[in-house]
Amino acid sequence: IAGAFYHIGWIYNDRDQFAQAIEPLSQAARLRADYAEPHQELGFAYYKLGRSQEAIPEYQNAIRLKPDYGLAYLGLGDVYFNQTKQYAPAMNAYREGVRLKADNATAFYNLAWCYNELNMHADAAPAARQAIVLKADYAEAYNELGYANRMLGGQQPKGSARAQQLFNEAIAAYREAVRLRAKRFAMLFTG
Numbered sequence: 168i169a170g171a172f173y174h175i176g177w178i179y180n181d182r183d184q185f186a187q188a189i190e191p192l193s194q195a196a197r198l199r200a201d202y203a204e205p206h207q208e209l210g211f212a213y214y215k216l217g218r219s220q221e222a223i224p225e226y227q228n229a230i231r232l233k234p235d236y237g238l239a240y241l242g243l244g245d246v247y248f249n250q251t252k253q254y255a256p257a258m259n260a261y262r263e264g265v266r267l268k269a270d271n272a273t274a275f276y277n278l279a280w281c282y283n284e285l286n287m288h289a290d291a292a293p294a295a296r297q298a299i300v301l302k303a304d305y306a307e308a309y310n311e312l313g314y315a316n317r318m319l320g321g322q323q324p325k326g327s328a329r330a331q332q333l334f335n336e337a338i339a340a341y342r343e344a345v346r347l348r349a350k351r352f353a354m355l356f357t358g
Contacts, residue, residue: 237268
């Protein structure tokens, strides 16, 4: 029966009926204490409803019940990143999430953004590159890569070969971001 309630809630979430998803998912979690999936879906429903203070503990419950639940880590990262603007906890959640579920370009982009925000530019660049590997036309990831390389170049001795290399990589990444955004903009009008 817990599974049936979970699937009802999942369908509501899939149909963007997040408020309707809460009761069946809560029922599934009450009926089966070791069932991580309803907590993850509850976290998602609360997140989509803008109720971050309820989403966070649901994602944490899902992770507690299933420590290798990459999707729950990514959801927790989304709440911290998009709603509470807590970038250190978001970074930690994304880092674990992409370790377990390495196919999410947005999570790698958000991780790069968190690293840059926390002045961890040497970590931001590889995360941004991975976002680009997963989604070649990801203008925002190129922008984060450019920023990371610009900041890293500024940390090098002025005029050094390494500084020059990083600044050149930053310029190339920024140019690609501009090119991709222009292409996206043009497609909107020629569509």
